[in-house]
Amino acid sequence: MGIYERQEREKTIIAAAENIFFNHGFRNAKMDDVAKQAGMSKGLVYFYFQNKDDLYMAITLKAFEMIIANYQSILENNKHKTGKEKVFLIVKTYLEFSNEHYHYHEAIFNYMATVRAELNLKADSLFQSDINESMYYQKIKQIHNLPVSLVVGAIKDGMKDGSIKNSHNPQMIYVTLWALITGFVKLNITMGNQNETIYHVNVHDWKTYIFELTEKILSETI
Amino acid sequence: MGIYERQEREKTIIAAAENIFFNHGFRNAKMDDVAKQAGMSKGLVYFYFQNKDDLYMAITLKAFEMIIANYQSILENNKHKTGKEKVFLIVKTYLEFSNEHYHYHEAIFNYMATVRAELNLKADSLFQSDINESMYYQKIKQIHNLPVSLVVGAIKDGMKDGSIKNSHNPQMIYVTLWALITGFVKLNITMGNQNETIYHVNVHDWKTYIFELTEKILSETI
Amino acid sequence: MGIYERQEREKTIIAAAENIFFNHGFRNAKMDDVAKQAGMSKGLVYFYFQNKDDLYMAITLKAFEMIIANYQSILENNKHKTGKEKVFLIVKTYLEFSNEHYHYHEAIFNYMATVRAELNLKADSLFQSDINESMYYQKIKQIHNLPVSLVVGAIKDGMKDGSIKNSHNPQMIYVTLWALITGFVKLNITMGNQNETIYHVNVHDWKTYIFELTEKILSETI
Amino acid sequence: MGIYERQEREKTIIAAAENIFFNHGFRNAKMDDVAKQAGMSKGLVYFYFQNKDDLYMAITLKAFEMIIANYQSILENNKHKTGKEKVFLIVKTYLEFSNEHYHYHEAIFNYMATVRAELNLKADSLFQSDINESMYYQKIKQIHNLPVSLVVGAIKDGMKDGSIKNSHNPQMIYVTLWALITGFVKLNITMGNQNETIYHVNVHDWKTYIFELTEKILSETI
DNA sequence: GATGAATGAGAATTCATTCAT
DNA sequence: GATGAATGAATTCTCATTCAT
Numbered sequence: 001m002g003i004y005e006r007q008e009r010e011k012t013i014i015a016a017a018e019n020i021f022f023n024h025g026f027r028n029a030k031m032d033d034v035a036k037q038a039g040m041s042k043g044l045v046y047f048y049f050q051n052k053d054d055l056y057m058a059i060t061l062k063a064f065e066m067i068i069a070n071y072q073s074i075l076e077n078n079k080h081k082t083g084k085e086k087v088f089l090i091v092k093t094y095l096e097f098s099n100e101h102y103h104y105h106e107a108i109f110n111y112m113a114t115v116r117a118e119l120n121l122k123a124d125s126l127f128q129s130d131i132n133e134s135m136y137y138q139k140i141k142q143i144h145n146l147p148v149s150l151v152v153g154a155i156k157d158g159m160k161d162g163s164i165k166n167s168h169n170p171q172m173i174y175v176t177l178w179a180l181i182t183g184f185v186k187l188n189i190t191m192g193n194q195n196e197t198i199y200h201v202n203v204h205d206w207k208t209y210i211f212e213l214t215e216k217i218l219s220e221t222i
Numbered sequence: 223m224g225i226y227e228r229q230e231r232e233k234t235i236i237a238a239a240e241n242i243f244f245n246h247g248f249r250n251a252k253m254d255d256v257a258k259q260a261g262m263s264k265g266l267v268y269f270y271f272q273n274k275d276d277l278y279m280a281i282t283l284k285a286f287e288m289i290i291a292n293y294q295s296i297l298e299n300n301k302h303k304t305g306k307e308k309v310f311l312i313v314k315t316y317l318e319f320s321n322e323h324y325h326y327h328e329a330i331f332n333y334m335a336t337v338r339a340e341l342n343l344k345a346d347s348l349f350q351s352d353i354n355e356s357m358y359y360q361k362i363k364q365i366h367n368l369p370v371s372l373v374v375g376a377i378k379d380g381m382k383d384g385s386i387k388n389s390h391n392p393q394m395i396y397v398t399l400w401a402l403i404t405g406f407v408k409l410n411i412t413m414g415n416q417n418e419t420i421y422h423v424n425v426h427d428w429k430t431y432i433f434e435l436t437e438k439i440l441s442e443t444i
Numbered sequence: 445m446g447i448y449e450r451q452e453r454e455k456t457i458i459a460a461a462e463n464i465f466f467n468h469g470f471r472n473a474k475m476d477d478v479a480k481q482a483g484m485s486k487g488l489v490y491f492y493f494q495n496k497d498d499l500y501m502a503i504t505l506k507a508f509e510m511i512i513a514n515y516q517s518i519l520e521n522n523k524h525k526t527g528k529e530k531v532f533l534i535v536k537t538y539l540e541f542s543n544e545h546y547h548y549h550e551a552i553f554n555y556m557a558t559v560r561a562e563l564n565l566k567a568d569s570l571f572q573s574d575i576n577e578s579m580y581y582q583k584i585k586q587i588h589n590l591p592v593s594l595v596v597g598a599i600k601d602g603m604k605d606g607s608i609k610n611s612h613n614p615q616m617i618y619v620t621l622w623a624l625i626t627g628f629v630k631l632n633i634t635m636g637n638q639n640e641t642i643y644h645v646n647v648h649d650w651k652t653y654i655f656e657l658t659e660k661i662l663s664e665t666i
Numbered sequence: 667m668g669i670y671e672r673q674e675r676e677k678t679i680i681a682a683a684e685n686i687f688f689n690h691g692f693r694n695a696k697m698d699d700v701a702k703q704a705g706m707s708k709g710l711v712y713f714y715f716q717n718k719d720d721l722y723m724a725i726t727l728k729a730f731e732m733i734i735a736n737y738q739s740i741l742e743n744n745k746h747k748t749g750k751e752k753v754f755l756i757v758k759t760y761l762e763f764s765n766e767h768y769h770y771h772e773a774i775f776n777y778m779a780t781v782r783a784e785l786n787l788k789a790d791s792l793f794q795s796d797i798n799e800s801m802y803y804q805k806i807k808q809i810h811n812l813p814v815s816l817v818v819g820a821i822k823d824g825m826k827d828g829s830i831k832n833s834h835n836p837q838m839i840y841v842t843l844w845a846l847i848t849g850f851v852k853l854n855i856t857m858g859n860q861n862e863t864i865y866h867v868n869v870h871d872w873k874t875y876i877f878e879l880t881e882k883i884l885s886e887t888i
Numbered sequence: 889g890a891t892g893a894a895t896g897a898g899a900a901t902t903c904a905t906t907c908a909t
Numbered sequence: 910g911a912t913g914a915a916t917g918a919a920t921t922c923t924c925a926t927t928c929a930t
Contacts, residue, residue, distance in 0.1 A: 696923095
């Protein structure tokens with residue numbers, strides 16, 4: 001079995017795990033079900049992934065990689081556009097992505113919480129999480145700052161080319177936009193389906209409004 | 223044992239559970255630890271609360287009650303102020319509250335996810351499907367729309383008295399502000415301690431900026 | 445449940461575990477069977493003992509305690525006797541003990557191998573045994589030199605009172621006697637039942653001969 | 667592949683297995699590791715050896731064969747020497763052999779325990795009950811008495827030629843010497859490295875003393 | 889002859905929950 | 910009212926062995 005088939009298998013398992021983890025919640029998900037869903041034996045799942053957490057980290061890595069690939073392709077295909085346009089496209093993309101693949105969005109937040117927990121626990125003593133042994137966790141650590149730097153880079157571009165007029169520092173702009181989008185996604189997902197209405201708010205209209213806000217934040221008309 | 227002692231016991235248990243659930247995560251938290259932290263036997267904890275989920279719902283109910291009490295007291299004590307001022311105070315209060323008591327904020331989100339899961343007949347909630355048997359869950363259901371209506375009410379006041387100039391509908395304004403605040407709190411909590419720096423952003427400055435944005439959203443200068 | 449009942453339970457479990465571990469071998473022994481044998485649920489076994497290894501260490505501790513108690517009572521009850529007589533009685537006792545409770549003898553040897561393995565592994569890196577978390581293991585560490593010092597003490601007594609004439613140092617005498625007895629027990633157990641014949645050697649006669657040798661080693665007629 | 671290459675393969679596997687089994691313990695040793703150590707696939711290991719037990723039995727057979735070859739060569743090369751000298755050389759050889767290749771010594775003991783377990787219909791052997799299907803096990807059965815008879819033969823020689831004066835029957839002498847050596851080796855291995863000190867006993871001195879004892883036992887000066 | 893992916897029967901362990909005292 | 914010992918279903922993870930390629 002070549003490297004190709006191996007990767008296919010991994011993909012199959014990851015897809016099955018996403019399905020199970022997302023529909024049942026990580027806690028209620030059984031490795032048995034993941035295996036069944038993937039159409040293989042439990043042992044084989046463990047052959048490819050160290051344990052349940054490792055598998056979850058593989059999903060998380062995939063999420064990061066997808067986001068990064070998205071951002072990179074946007075930046076690549078829009079070199080001629082203004083910084084503001086690039087940032088706007090990225091924001092839009094992240095929103096679409098998170099809305100469509102909400103569990104990736106959650107996975108990324110869970111990852112961040114894990115990193116933070118680890119830092120806290122290092123001081124704390126006792127508790128020792130084994131997550132460090134996950135190769136996927138290690139890989140994520142190496143790339144987890146890329147999305148930030150890509151977006152901050154685009155914001156800086158916008159400041160140079162004059163398209164972004166907001167005078168706050170680029171990082172703060174990034175983080176603010178992210179808060180807005182993130183909050184939107186969370187509420188949107190937590191409270192209902194895309195095509196419905198949240199507290200009598202039409203979701204489509206709301207999204208439009210969020211984009212307007214983004215636009216204005218970048219233009220410093222706010 | 224009178225009703226008073228009984229309530230004191232419940233408070234003790236809830237306080238212990240908050241501590242344990244938040245520091246270990248609901249999933250990893252053990253009822254044994256809750257009981258130990260509360261300084262009583264596991265049996266007694268089960269005497270006061272049906273089960274682990276029920277206990278979590280008691281915390282959630284407390285969170286809702288605190289938020290509602292906060293909002294009501296703000297509205298009560300600032301009747302003479304403009305709608306915009308009232309909304310601003312509520313936003314500010316919610317942000318402080320969530321930042322300080324992050325677990326209440328999370329509890330509320332978990333609750334919302336559970337309600338949605340129930341509607342969708344999905345299993346991806348933190349809780350078991352028999353959560354409906356929890357008295358606390360039932361109680362929350364009766365009040366869970368109050369925070370929204372209180373804030374939306376204040377926004378309407380502001381529209382009437384001319385202090386809020388944003389022409390979008392009140393619900394959308396509410397939901398947008400909530401997204402912004404929610405995103406801020408989440409990032410803030412997930413990524414570091416309050417007094418530190420997130421991606422080279424000074425947290426205090428950021429918070430100031432978030433308030434500015436809130437102000438501008440309400441003023442429709444955005 | 446008082447401390448007494450608790451200890452009774454522990455004894456019940458240990459007895460069941462001895463039975464299962466010894467008859468099936470540690471490896472093939474199932475915690476399920478131990479619980480069944482002890483007439484209780486698996487969970488309760490784990491309530492009293494951290495895990496399978498911990499339970500084995502509890503047995504080992506018991507073995508050490510029995511040996512030590514044996515030695516101490518011999519020394520206590522024979523203060524007036526010569527050192528040689530005391531040593532002889534101890535040797536005899538150990539042999540009877542090991543022959544009758546062979547698994548205690550094995551447990552003690554396994555313990556020594558574990559300690560040694562730990563020392564080796566400390567240098568080695570990687571491998572990290574969790575046995576250190578066993579309270580029973582820690583307790584054994586505190587007393588594991590007692591048997592040696594008791595016997596060496598008796599040998600020294602014998603040298604002083606002139607009953608032991610062997611001029612080698614007391615430790616070497618101890619270790620030599622222990623080798624002889626230990627070897628005898630091992631062969632005896634490994635190769636057959638007490639009442640039978642090993643390689644055409646009558647076991648009873650052989651034991652007599654072993655005692656003779658012990659006697660002569662102490663008398664330095666050898 | 668010719669018979670020669672086949673035997674080379676077997677030797678490679680056996681060598682790898684010895685390494686793994688001894689360093690990790692049979693129970694913890696994984697066939698995966700054996701294969702890796704042997705530089706071949708697991709499947710190939712299973713092509714040459716029925717199963718894990720069978721492989722262990724192959725090692726055990728090798729141990730027996732080495733011992734027997736040793737004994738035979740000693741007897742062969744020292745035909746002119748006295749029985750006592752021959753026995754002494756054998757004892758010395760066995761001690762060196764066991765000390766150096768402790769795992770062979772253990773393998774032999776495990777084998778004996780297995781035979782006994784089989785007779786008693788007990789399950790406390792290291793191996794499964796279907797060990798009888800191992801060809802190596804069957805082969806050992808055919809030769810396992812050879813070492814005894816060779817040594818007993820030499821003892822008889824010594825009795826005839828007057829070099830051995832001990833009046834006990836030859837088998838008992840054999841078995842006693844074996845107990846002494848066995849105990850020495852076990853303690854030596856269990857408690858430390860050869861060049862160190864056991865309970866303040868210099869190992870080299872101790873070995874010398876053990877040889878002296880052997881000498882005296884044979885001379886019936888004991 | 890080789891390979892190593894695949895299997896699956898097992899085993900250890902956990903913990904929410906109950907209930908005899 | 911309390912207690913905490915007792916339960917046992919549920920789940921993760923292991924590894925000897927097989928077999929398609």
